[in-house]
Amino acid sequence: MTRSRVGTPGLLLRHTSTGITGSLLVALLVAIAVFATTVAPRALVTLGTDELQHRLGELSSLRDITGLGRIGLVGGLADPTAEELLGPTDHAIQQSASLLRPPLGELAGTPRWVARTAQQDAVLPEGAPAARVRLKLAVDLAWGDGIRIVSGDAPSAWAGSDDGTVDAPLDIAISQATGEAMGVTEGALLRYGALTLRVAGVYAPTDPQDAYWAHAPDLAEPSVSAPDGVVPTVTTSAYISPDSAPGLLNTFAAGALSAWIPIDASTITYGDAAEIATQTRTRTATNFTLPAAGELRFSSRFADAIDQTAARVVAASALLALALSGLLGVLLAVVTLGIGAIVERRRAALVLIGARGASGLQLRGAMALEGLIVALPAAILGAAAAVVLVPEPVDASAWVLPVLVAASVPLVFAVRAGPHDVRARRRDLRSRGGRVRVIAEALLVGAAALALFLLSRRGLAASASAVGIDPLLALTPVLLAAAVCALALRLYPLPLRLVLDRVRGGDSAVGLVGAARAVRAPVHGPTASFALVLGVTVVVFSSVLGTTLSVGVTRAATAEAGADIKVRAVEIAPDTLATIAGLDGVRAAAALTRIPGAQLDDDGGTSGVTLVLTDTAALHAMHPELPQLDARDGGRIPVAVSDDLPLIGDDARLGSAEVVVQHRRAPRSLPGVTRDWVLADSRFASELGREGIVADLLLIAVDDADAVDRIAASAERTVIDALSEQGRATVTVTTARGVLDDARSSPVIAGIEGALPIAAGAALLLTLLALALATLAAGAARSHLVGVLRVIGADRRQQRGILVWESAPVVIVSILVGVGLGLALPFVVTSAVDLSAFVGGDVAPSPVIDPLTVVLAVCAVLVTAVVAGATALALGRRLTPAVTLKMGER
Amino acid sequence: MSPHIRCTDLVRIFSAEGVEVQALQGLTLAIERGELTAIIGASGSGKSTLLSILSGLDVPTAGRAEVAGHDLLAMTARERTRYRRHTVGFVWQQTSRNLLPYLTAVENIATALSVSHTPRRTRRSRATELLELMDIANLADRRPAQMSGGQQQRVAIAVALANSPEVIFADEPTGELDEHNSQLVFDALRTVNVELGTTVLIVTHDQAVSAQVRRTLQIRDGRMSTEVHRSTRTDEHGNESTHAEEYAVLDRVGRLQxxxxxxxxxxxxxxxxxxxxxxxxxxxxxxxxxxxx
Structure with a gap:
């Protein structure tokens, strides 16, 4: 026998611990909701950090803060050492980094700098191959750190001076590649203005991948230009010993100083990004003064890259907010259903204690306390799990939503606890709530309209720096769903009443009882209908948005590549084109000749255009939107133009040739050019006076997407084989799939594409749970009904028919409304906000509906409804009518 | 002194989709403080509606109703709560509906005491006192499922008495009980009436119960129809006999059933x-x- 408690807390605990299964379910859902809302902002920041590191990783050395300027060399020192002369500059440059405050300061590495003289021709010794050498002398105090001497020795200090004795040769060190390009080895003597240079040593970078060589490429490899029939030009630089610098004051004073602060992006976090961008801009906004009138002007693409990444992350978080808020709405609706079930179980006790004199406040307080007992441990567990899983620091605002979610649970408990009535009433006869309901629904519809209006005015993202769940975005879909759901619940009894009026006259008991029940005592309350509508909406919306983004990314990548395969080379000869067009698996190939600086004259004046010549039939085969222009039109040459050209009529002159503008197309629809273009067929090249100009862009369409890599390799080989040694370096091959893979490698795009199916799946699960909970909640009423039906002799089929009436109207209406809303929402989103910044490309993606996904989602909901109904019927039949009727007695 | 319970021309109409049901059609009733009264009537005559109104759970459509000086039509929510807490107690027919099944007898009483903010230290002694009054002190730590129907109803009376109400309403308190248990429960109610001076109003079908009550009121079609007054007389031989006189109720406008x-x-x-x-x-x-x- 248990010892009785008489204290209020003990009694409350007794109440709360009764029937704990429902409480555990609610606790689980609360834990999930709090976990999701806690983890989402953290995951977004992590995603932001990943995206930032990904993007900055692509930038490599371009993200470093680089400075260009001039070195200040103090004149008038008597016999200065290198340290005396260059030390102050070196110190100042080191300071430029060490003075940077965190967080930028923590990313900054040790600055490096190289001072170079102006470029001068160096004359090679006799016997070397004929080449023109454009040479700069470079001085770097730490030059020996990244190289090894391959032959000869390090240059020694020069005793001469550029304003006096220049007799002795000045030692230099050249890179191995420069030596090979110039055809000289150590010991060679070069004339360099008034000076004589001696190649004291030849070096090779110890690590050619070191960022140093990205900033000083001229010291690693020469740049060689070798047009046919002309002596090649070698442009390069050579180190001198820093100790030689004092003798070369004038020479270096006329040169340039480059310095850079390496930025290590691997530890950057998204949370610091905005601050880092600001710091970088502050650093680069003003010139950095060096001793002795030297100065540096810093620049970096770092800040811009951060901003671009931030824009993308914000867009991503906005999209996620759209999908996840709906999900959260379903989750909360299911939690509310669960709480409703708990409160229903407590109803008898509430009524009894209320009748014994408990005030509404006491009853609601007790239920709120129960809610707190259920929610608090669950919320703490959920939040702790989220923090442990994604230990990303976030600011206090990220806690608002989880706290709200957790706090709403006791509130819902309290709200659902009353007002209570001793007797149950028919729902359609409740008149007291009527006005309140109308006002609430009007407010809801107004709020939804306002949210939509604000969203369309403001766009997807509130500000470029805001990451996390944007309240407006999060609210809009939920408000819309709630408003539409409220309207649907308002309207849906109307057709049912018509049905009821019709079956009243007939002799179908099933139809009469079913329809009467659906109208007068609906089993599923507004919460269940809301959960169903919102759940189906989220499933459909997520799938449509997912398909839209995926297709959008693919289209943008294809547009960027211009074709399945794009080859750029200095020359693509007609033979090469013919060979490639004949390759196995090639559907079409077109070589584009781009001639900038052409002039198009019409009545309105002259426009500077880029003339593009190609085989328009082949291009048309690849891009059906581009016309075929190989037939004359009334003696004139047919052309297509970009529609950004201000043309008055269709007749115009291209140079001296008469042309007729047959088509106008969007500026970016023609690959390889962006604006002001005129497209003509290459068969008219001679009439246009452009014969013999080589094509430099090759577009290839393939039959089978899987063969792209093989064909790309063959095409590249074919193009390279036709080119001279020098020309080969100019060949680049891009495939649409490669561009797409690059786009997909972005963590944000991968994250969104991964999150949307999860959101859809989770919403489906929650919808099913809502349906199951609602069906279970109606258990007592249903058992009573089944009891009555069996007593009056209804057979199984009739019972089933009446139970089908119980859920079918609500489920069907919810699915119809949910699917409609889910299909409409992406159109609202894409019209209110521009997703092109997100998917890339220039054309805003329009929603793409994948019927299969939608049908699957609808089928899943239907199947669950059937299973839930069948289970309910089976459970109802297990009880004997005597028990259920007795149970129903009040 | 005005009657402890007084209803005048009480009307309660339930309406549903154009159909109106007049549960009470101008009922008039007066019960003095400390009376033990039974109300009998056929099913649907309005007994339970009357009791719902008197116990503050329902509100009449028209008329006047006063219990222990409280005007039941003019009470605010706060007054209604106080009224339920301190003025009235009640016992329903279904034994299971009077008690929370997961609480023991003492806990059920303590819950009612907790609701009225009775200090914790006095709760156990108050519960014991009430259970002793009902002669079931041995059931203190048992839950309803471990008691018989009669025991449950007596615990229910103890719960109803927890906050020392002035009036106890009992709606068919013996309806689900056998004769022996019925008598025990009725005796308990009479004990309450006699020892505590509480006004007791019992709605019942049970002839055995109504036969033991001094005043029995009959409701028909939502109105008081007749009253039976019983008195015990002792004749010259010292033999006690019960006399019953039946009265009809004449309403204000002269109607008579x-x-x-x-x-x-x-x-x-x-x-x-x-x-x-x-x-x-x-x-x-x-x-x-x-x-x-």
Whole structure:
């Protein structure tokens, strides 16, 4: 026998611990909701950090803060050492980094700098191959750190001076590649203005991948230009010993100083990004003064890259907010259903204690306390799990939503606890709530309209720096769903009443009882209908948005590549084109000749255009939107133009040739050019006076997407084989799939594409749970009904028919409304906000509906409804009518 | 002194989709403080509606109702709560509906005491006191499922008494019990009435119960129809005998319900002929309608 408690807390605990299964379910859902809302902002920041590191990783050395300027060399020192002369500059440059405050300061590495003289021709010794050498002398105090001497020795200090004795040769060190390009080895003597240079040593970078060589490429490899029939030009630089610098004051004073602060992006976090961008801009906004009138002007693409990444992350978080808020709405609706079930179980006790004199406040307080007992441990567990899983620091605002979610649970408990009535009433006869309901629904519809209006005015993202769940975005879909759901619940009894009026006259008991029940005592309350509508909406919306983004990314990548395969080379000869067009698996190939600086004259004046010549039939085969222009039109040459050209009529002159503008197309629809273009067929090249100009862009369409890599390799080989040694370096091959893979490698795009199916799946699960909970909640009423039906002799089929009436109207209406809303929402989103910044490309993606996904989602909901109904019927039949009727007695 | 419970022309109408049900049609009733009264009536006569109104769970459509000085039509929510807490206690027919099944007898009483903010230290002694009054002190730590129906109803009475109400309403308190248990429960109610001076109003079908009550009111069609007053007389031999006198209730406008058996015995229907005599009114059956038809 248990010892009785008489204290209020003990009694409350007794109440709360009764029937704990429902409480555990609610606790689980609360834990999930709090976990999701806690983890989402953290995951977004992590995603932001990943995206930032990904993007900055692509930038490599371009993200470093680089400075260009001039070195200040103090004149008038008597016999200065290198340290005396260059030390102050070196110190100042080191300071430029060490003075940077965190967080930028923590990313900054040790600055490096190289001072170079102006470029001068160096004359090679006799016997070397004929080449023109454009040479700069470079001085770097730490030059020996990244190289090894391959032959000869390090240059020694020069005793001469550029304003006096220049007799002795000045030692230099050249890179191995420069030596090979110039055809000289150590010991060679070069004339360099008034000076004589001696190649004291030849070096090779110890690590050619070191960022140093990205900033000083001229010291690693020469740049060689070798047009046919002309002596090649070698442009390069050579180190001198820093100790030689004092003798070369004038020479270096006329040169340039480059310095850079390496930025290590691997530890950057998204949370610091905005601050880092600001710091970088502050650093680069003003010139950095060096001793002795030297100065540096810093620049970096770092800040811009951060901003671009931030824009993308914000867009991503906005999209996620759209999908996840709906999900959260379903989750909360299911939690509310669960709480409703708990409160229903407590109803008898509430009524009894209320009748014994408990005030509404006491009853609601007790239920709120129960809610707190259920929610608090669950919320703490959920939040702790989220923090442990994604230990990303976030600011206090990220806690608002989880706290709200957790706090709403006791509130819902309290709200659902009353007002209570001793007797149950028919729902359609409740008149007291009527006005309140109308006002609430009007407010809801107004709020939804306002949210939509604000969203369309403001766009997807509130500000470029805001990451996390944007309240407006999060609210809009939920408000819309709630408003539409409220309207649907308002309207849906109307057709049912018509049905009821019709079956009243007939002799179908099933139809009469079913329809009467659906109208007068609906089993599923507004919460269940809301959960169903919102759940189906989220499933459909997520799938449509997912398909839209995926297709959008693919289209943008294809547009960027211009074709399945794009080859750029200095020359693509007609033979090469013919060979490639004949390759196995090639559907079409077109070589584009781009001639900038052409002039198009019409009545309105002259426009500077880029003339593009190609085989328009082949291009048309690849891009059906581009016309075929190989037939004359009334003696004139047919052309297509970009529609950004201000043309008055269709007749115009291209140079001296008469042309007729047959088509106008969007500026970016023609690959390889962006604006002001005129497209003509290459068969008219001679009439246009452009014969013999080589094509430099090759577009290839393939039959089978899987063969792209093989064909790309063959095409590249074919193009390279036709080119001279020098020309080969100019060949680049891009495939649409490669561009797409690059786009997909972005963590944000991968994250969104991964999150949307999860959101859809989770919403489906929650919808099913809502349906199951609602069906279970109606258990007592249903058992009573089944009891009555069996007593009056209804057979199984009739019972089933009446139970089908119980859920079918609500489920069907919810699915119809949910699917409609889910299909409409992406159109609202894409019209209110521009997703092109997100998917890339220039054309805003329009929603793409994948019927299969939608049908699957609808089928899943239907199947669950059937299973839930069948289970309910089976459970109802297990009880004997005597028990259920007795149970129903009040 | 005004009656402890007074209803005047009480009307309660339930309406549903154009159909109106008049559960009470101008009921008038007066019960003095400390009375033990039974109300009997057929199913649907309005007994339970009356009790719901008197216990503050329902509100009448029209008329006046006062219990222990509280005007039941004019109470605010706060007053209604106080009224339920301190003025009235009640016992329902279903034993399971009176008690929370997962609490022991003491805990059920303590819950009612907790609701009225009774200090914790006095709760256990108050519960024990009440259970002893009901003669079931040994059931203190048992849950309802571990008790018989009669024991449950007596615990229910103890719970109803927890906050020392002035009035106890009992709706068919013996309806689900056998004769022996019925008697125990009725004795418990009488104990409450006698020892605590609490006004007790019992709605019942049970002839055995109504036969033991001094005053029995009969409701018919939402109105008081007749009253039976019982008195115990001791004759010259010292033998006690119970005398019952039946009264009909005359309402303000002079309406009167004749007992069912009178109507049947004299085939009184439709029209009756009245004759005013110096000290009474005569009611005669008439064949008038048949003749004219």
């Amino acid at each position: 004749l007992p069912e058996e009178y109507l049947r015995a004299l085939a009184l229907r439709d029209l009756v002929r009245l004759e005013l005599e110096p000290d009474h009114v005569e009611v005669h059956p008439t064949a008038l309608r048949k003749d004219t038809a």
